[in-house]
Amino acid sequence: xxxxxxxxxxxxxxxxxxxxxxxxxxxxxxxxxxxxxxxxxxxxxxxxxxxxxxxxxxxxxxxxxxxxxxxxxxxxxxxxxxxxxxxxxxxxxxxxxxxxxxxxxxxxxxxxxxxxxxxxxxxxxxxxxxxxxxxxxxxxxxxxxxxxxxxxxxxxxxxxxxxxxxxxxxxxxxxxxxxxxxxxxxxxxxxxxxxxxxxxxxxxxxxxxxxxxxxxxx
Amino acid sequence: xxxxxxxxxxxxxxxxxxxxxxxxxxxxxxxxxxxxxxxxxxxxxxxxxxxxxxxxxxxxxxxxxxxxxxxxxxxxxxxxxxxxxxxxxxxxxxxxxxxxxxxxxxxxxxxxxxxxxxxxxxxxxxxxxxxxxxxxxxxxxxxxxxxxxxxxxxxxxxxxxxxxxxxxxxxxxxxxxxxxxxxxxxxxxxxxxxxxxxxxxxxxxxxxxxxxxxxxxxxxxxxxxxxxxxxxxxxxxxxxxxxxxxxxxxxxxxxxxxxxxxxxxxxxxxxxxxxxxxxxxxxxxxxxxxxxxxxxxxxxxxxxxxxxx
Numbered sequence: 001x002x003x004x005x006x007x008x009x010x011x012x013x014x015x016x017x018x019x020x021x022x023x024x025x026x027x028x029x030x031x032x033x034x035x036x037x038x039x040x041x042x043x044x045x046x047x048x049x050x051x052x053x054x055x056x057x058x059x060x061x062x063x064x065x066x067x068x069x070x071x072x073x074x075x076x077x078x079x080x081x082x083x084x085x086x087x088x089x090x091x092x093x094x095x096x097x098x099x100x101x102x103x104x105x106x107x108x109x110x111x112x113x114x115x116x117x118x119x120x121x122x123x124x125x126x127x128x129x130x131x132x133x134x135x136x137x138x139x140x141x142x143x144x145x146x147x148x149x150x151x152x153x154x155x156x157x158x159x160x161x162x163x164x165x166x167x168x169x170x171x172x173x174x175x176x177x178x179x180x181x182x183x184x185x186x187x188x189x190x191x192x193x194x195x196x197x198x199x200x201x202x203x204x205x206x207x208x209x210x211x212x213x214x215x216x217x218x
Numbered sequence: 219x220x221x222x223x224x225x226x227x228x229x230x231x232x233x234x235x236x237x238x239x240x241x242x243x244x245x246x247x248x249x250x251x252x253x254x255x256x257x258x259x260x261x262x263x264x265x266x267x268x269x270x271x272x273x274x275x276x277x278x279x280x281x282x283x284x285x286x287x288x289x290x291x292x293x294x295x296x297x298x299x300x301x302x303x304x305x306x307x308x309x310x311x312x313x314x315x316x317x318x319x320x321x322x323x324x325x326x327x328x329x330x331x332x333x334x335x336x337x338x339x340x341x342x343x344x345x346x347x348x349x350x351x352x353x354x355x356x357x358x359x360x361x362x363x364x365x366x367x368x369x370x371x372x373x374x375x376x377x378x379x380x381x382x383x384x385x386x387x388x389x390x391x392x393x394x395x396x397x398x399x400x401x402x403x404x405x406x407x408x409x410x411x412x413x414x415x416x417x418x419x420x421x422x423x424x425x426x427x428x429x430x431x432x433x434x435x436x437x438x439x440x441x442x443x444x445x446x447x448x449x450x451x452x453x454x455x456x457x458x459x460x461x462x463x464x465x466x467x468x469x470x471x472x473x474x475x476x477x478x479x480x481x482x483x484x485x486x487x488x489x490x491x492x493x494x495x496x497x498x499x500x501x502x503x504x505x506x507x508x509x510x511x512x513x514x515x516x517x518x519x520x521x522x523x524x525x526x527x
Contacts, residue, residue, distance in 0.1 A: 072332060074424070206332035
């Protein structure tokens with residue numbers, strides 16, 4: 001067999017696979033990746049743990065001055081103490097040993113060293129705020145501690161509103177803190193929310209550990 | 219035979235009642251993640267519960283990696299007290315690995331604490347300061363939260379826990395008041411402080427003091443050369459006169475900064491070293507407050523020396 005004949009026998013035509021099909025396949029895979037990634041991103045929700053604030057509220061974390069933030073922290077911590085002392089005084093009242101149901105400023109400051117009422121370094125560094133327990137009028141069953149006369153820059157007036165606990169509550173930490181841009185704002189005649197708002201008071205919303213936990217988990 | 223049966227029935231009743239009573243009387247095993255929580259819980263529960271540390275003492279809680287023995291410990295706990303805001307995230311890894319994520323009750327000590335940003339974070343994205351345990355005021359908030367939650371798990375001892383929490387809170391307030399009185403004798407208006415680590419914001423806040431700069435962006439994370447240069451410039455510009463480093467986290471950065479700026483240096487306790495103990499929080503708080511008073515005396519002495527020159 002001649003060389004030419006041998007070549008003719010083993011040669012065959014190889015048709016390349018269509019480049020168009022390959023391109024389409026790669027494009028489809030690419031599109032699928034994009035769709036999956038897009039859906040995943042859209043499903044991923046970064047939870048904003050801070051509740052949406054109304055214009056009559058302020059965030060303790062973002063909106064308060066250093067002085068207001070320090071006083072707010074100490075007031076929040078004072079609230080469970082106030083409730084515990086209230087429970088003690090109620091029990092003494094039942095036995096006729098106390099006329100008061102809530103601790104006065106002197107007791108808080110002198111005996112229990114509770115900030116921000118105690119006249120210590122914290123008090124002097126944070127504007128020497130004057131505190132008063134507001135008892136001379138009816139506040140819809142609430143008790144109020146009023147802080148005013150602070151002398152630091154950007155300092156507010158403060159209200160701690162303790163609404164009465166349900167029967168049987170012994171370890172309460174419920175209370176609201178309000179601030180007024182005028183450090184000498186007088187105590188309100190009522191603690192009904194709308195009246196406080198009309199009077200220029202703003203409720204302070206703390207950024208709590210529970211909120212931060214929610215953010216971390218998200 | 220009939221007599222034996224008659225005797226067996228009441229015996230069984232008595233035996234099961236005894237077993238039930240023993241099971242009920244079993245004190246709670248309360249787990250904790252960080253040193254101060256050991257002190258808080260130990261002071262609250264007294265001898266009516268057992269306090270169990272989740273990890274061995276001597277580890278740095280900022281970069282802890284869970285170990286096998288941690289999982290064994292968590293299996294025997296009835297409840298775990300956590301910081302939960304970024305200082306003990308490894309505890310959640312341990313719970314997950316041990317399969318107790320959904321079965322072990324957790325007490326989030328900080329659930330009601332009003333958090334503040336790491337000092338000197340203003341103008342940038344504010345980051346939560348998780349060191350709520352290095353402060354008397356905020357510690358008390360956590361002590362009450364822990365006592366309240368433990369009382370829910372062990373109602374028979376709830377009043378006992380509450381009383382102990384109050385006594386402990388008053389004891390801590392008295393310590394704070396003592397140092398407040400010491401500091402009140404000094405001129406604190408001239409303190410311009412920086413800290414190596416952002417852990418002391420709550421402590422300084424409760425004394426009405428401010429931190430102007432924090433050197434390490436995050437604990438154990440060294441600043442870049444540029445960040446360090448910026449910090450040195452910031453310290454000079456703000457006329458910082460005291461740098462608070464840390465007792466148990468030595469850093470040669472502190473020396474570099476001291477040499478570059480001439481600030482005085484003191485060391486605070488981060489409360490995460492040494493053995494777990496009931497008295498650790500008190501001891502370390504007293505040590506920190508003594509350091510604060512010493513720093514203030516140093517500043518006052520320098521000021522009076524320069525006034526006489």
